[in-house]
Amino acid sequence: MSSYRIAGIIAGLVAIFGSGSVIAADKPAPRKPxxxxxxxxxxxxxxxxxxxxxxxxxxxxxxxxxxxxxxxxxxxxxxxxxxxxxxxxxxxxxxxxxxxxxxxxxxxxxxxxxxxxxxxxxxxxxxxxxxxxxxxxxxxxxxxxxxxxxxxxxxxxxxxxxxxxxxxxxxxxxxxxxxxxxxxxxxxxxxxxxxxxxxxxxxxxxxxxxxxxxxxxxxxxxxxxxxxxxxxxxxxxxxxxxxxxxxxxxxxxxxxxxxxxxxxxxxxxxxxxxxxxxxxxxxxxxxxxxxxxxxxxxxxxxxxxxxxxxxxxxxxxxxxxxxxxxxxxxxxxxxxxxxxxxxxxxxxxxxxxxxxxxxxxxxxxxxxxxxxxxxxxxxxxxxxxxxxxxxxxxxxxxxxxxxLGKPQPERPFLYREFSGYGGQQSVRVGDWKLVRQKLNSLGAKGKPKSELYHLANDPTEADDVAAKHPDVVARLEKILIEQHTPSSVFPFNVLDRK
Structure with missing residues (x-):
C-alpha cells in the first residue's frame, strides 16, 4: 500500500473521530500505585x-x-x-x-x-x-x-x-x-x-x-x-x-x-x-x-x-x-x-x-x-x-x-481517648497538648484533672503548665467534650455521664 493511501486513511479517521480520539486510543490508562x-x-x-x-x-x-x-x-x-x-x-x-x-x-x-x-x-x-x-x-x-x-x-x-x-x-x-x-x-x-x-x-x-x-x-x-x-x-x-x-x-x-x-x-x-x-x-x-x-x-x-x-x-x-x-x-x-x-x-x-x-x-x-x-x-x-x-x-x-511536597494547613486537632489503663483522654492542637489520666477512678461527681504541656518547649511532657494557661485549657477541654461519642458496646462511664 502506498504512503499516499495510508496518509489518506489516517486523514479520514481524523475527520471522523477527531485527532484527540485517535491519540487517546493508543494511550493505556495509567497504573494505580x-x-x-x-x-x-x-x-x-x-x-x-x-x-x-x-x-x-x-x-x-x-x-x-x-x-x-x-x-x-x-x-x-x-x-x-x-x-x-x-x-x-x-x-x-x-x-x-x-x-x-x-x-x-x-x-x-x-x-x-x-x-x-x-x-x-x-x-x-x-x-x-x-x-x-x-x-x-x-x-x-x-x-x-x-x-x-x-x-x-x-x-x-x-x-x-x-x-x-x-x-x-x-x-x-x-x-x-x-x-x-x-x-x-x-x-x-x-x-x-x-x-x-x-x-x-x-x-x-x-x-x-x-x-x-x-x-x-x-x-x-x-x-x-x-x-x-x-x-x-x-x-x-x-x-x-x-x-x-x-x-x-x-x-x-x-x-x-x-x-x-x-x-x-x-x-x-x-x-x-x-x-x-x-x-x-x-x-x-x-x-x-x-x-x-x-x-x-x-x-x-x-x-x-x-x-x-x-x-x-x-x-x-x-x-x-x-x-x-x-x-x-x-x-x-x-x-x-x-x-x-x-x-x-x-x-x-x-x-x-x-x-x-x-x-x-x-x-x-x-x-x-x-x-x-x-x-x-x-x-x-x-x-x-x-x-x-x-x-x-x-x-x-x-x-x-x-x-508530595505541597503546602498544607496545620491539622486543627488530634483527639485520643482510651478507657483502659485507668481511663484517659488527650488532644493536641499545634504544640499544645492536654491530657487527662485516671478518669475511671473518679466518683459520680468527680471532676477530671487536666494537664497541659507545650510540646515544642517540653517534648517529654515534664512541666504541667495548666495553671498558667487557663484559656488554653478551656479551649482544649471543649474539644474533649465535643469529640467523644458514647458507645453502648465500649462504655466510658466517666465521659458518658450527663
Missing amino acids: NIVFVIADDLGYGDLGCYGQKKIPTPNLDRLAAEGMRLTRHYSGNAVCAPSRCVLMTGKHPGHAFIRDNREVKPEGQFPIPADTVTIPKLLQQAGYVTGAFGKWGLGAPGSEGEPLKQGFNRFFGYNCQRVAHNYYPTHLWDDAQKIALKNQAFPSQDKLKPSEDPKNPESYARFRGSDYAPDLIAQQAIRFVETNRDKPFFLFVPTTVPHLALQVPADEVVPFADKFGDIPYPGGRGYTPTFAPRATYAAMIHRMDREIGRIMDQVKSLGLDEDTLFVFTSDNGPLYDQLGGTDSEFFNSHGGLRGRKGSLYEGGVRVPCIVRWPGKIAAGTVSDRVTGFEDWLPTLLELIGGSTAPKSLDGISFAPTL
Whole structure:
C-alpha cells in the first residue's frame, strides 16, 4: 500500500473521530500505585536507626527513610492493639471508632467490627485493587462479621487472635478461613521455668521454641502475594507481630547480638515465656523484621514495580513498659526519650515512627513534622491512588499534599481517648497538648484533672503548665467534650455521664 493511501486513511479517521480520539486510543490508562503497608507491633518511636536507635541495626528501614519521607509527629490510632488498628482501618478517631479497647472472645479472636464497616481494603477493592493481609488481625474472630475476608481482604494468612499471637511458635495459623496446623507443640504463652530448670543453662529454654516460626511462614505468603498479583494494583497489608511479646526468635538470629548487652536471663514471672538473652532476642527480632521488609522491597524492585509502589511503615502503639516479659525499653531507649509507654496517651505511648516512600513522587530524604494520625491514612491513600473519594463521615484528613511536597494547613486537632489503663483522654492542637489520666477512678461527681504541656518547649511532657494557661485549657477541654461519642458496646462511664 502506498504512503499516499495510508496518509489518506489516517486523514479520514481524523475527520471522523477527531485527532484527540485517535491519540487517546493508543494511550493505556495509567497504573494505580501498589500499596505496601507494614505495621509493627509495640515498636517504639526510638527503635529504628533513622529515629536514633544506636544498638539495633535496621538498614532496610533506614534505606526506606533515606529514599522517602520520615514523619516525626505521627500518632497511632490508640495506645493498644485492637482500637489502634480500628482507627487505621476505618478513618475514625477513638471517640467515634467502633472498637475502643481490646476485648477477647472465646475460644479465639477479638470483638468484631460490624459487617457494614467502611474499611481501607473495601474501598481499595472498589477501586480495582486486589487486597491481602499477612500477620495479626484482631478485629473479628474466625467466622464473625469482622474477620478479614469479610472486611475487604481477598487473601489472609496469619494470626486472627491477638492472644494466640503472643506465641511465635503457635500450634496453628489461619489460611484465609481455614485453620492450619503447624509443627509446634503446645505450651503456655504465660509460663516460667520449673525449679529443676537452671536459668543459666540455655537448654532450659528449648521447650519454648518449635519447628515452625510463624513470622517466616507469614513472610513467605506475603512475598507470594506480590508475585501472584504483579500485573494488577495490589494492597499488601503486613501487620507483623514483631516485636510484641513473647521474646522468641530462632537461636541463630541471636548469635550476632550475644554478649553485647550484658544480658541477664529472664526465667518468667513477669508475663510471657522465659528467654535466656532477652535484650539480644529483642534486638534480633527487630533486625530480622527489618530484613524481611528488605526482602519485600527487593522483590518489588526485581519485578520492575518500584516506581509504581507506595511503601508505608509504622507501629500500632509505643513500646512496653520495662521488664514485662523480659523487655527493657529503657536500655534500648525504645521510647525515644518520650514520656509514657504502651497503654498511655502520653507521647511515648502513641507517637510512633512512620516512613513513606514512593520513588519519583515523594522526595527522597525528606522529613515532615506535620501532626498526622492513623485516621488520616484512609483519605490519604484514596487521594494518592486518584479517582476515589473518601466518605464524608471520617475524622481523617488526607496529608497527600504533604507527602508530595505541597503546602498544607496545620491539622486543627488530634483527639485520643482510651478507657483502659485507668481511663484517659488527650488532644493536641499545634504544640499544645492536654491530657487527662485516671478518669475511671473518679466518683459520680468527680471532676477530671487536666494537664497541659507545650510540646515544642517540653517534648517529654515534664512541666504541667495548666495553671498558667487557663484559656488554653478551656479551649482544649471543649474539644474533649465535643469529640467523644458514647458507645453502648465500649462504655466510658466517666465521659458518658450527663
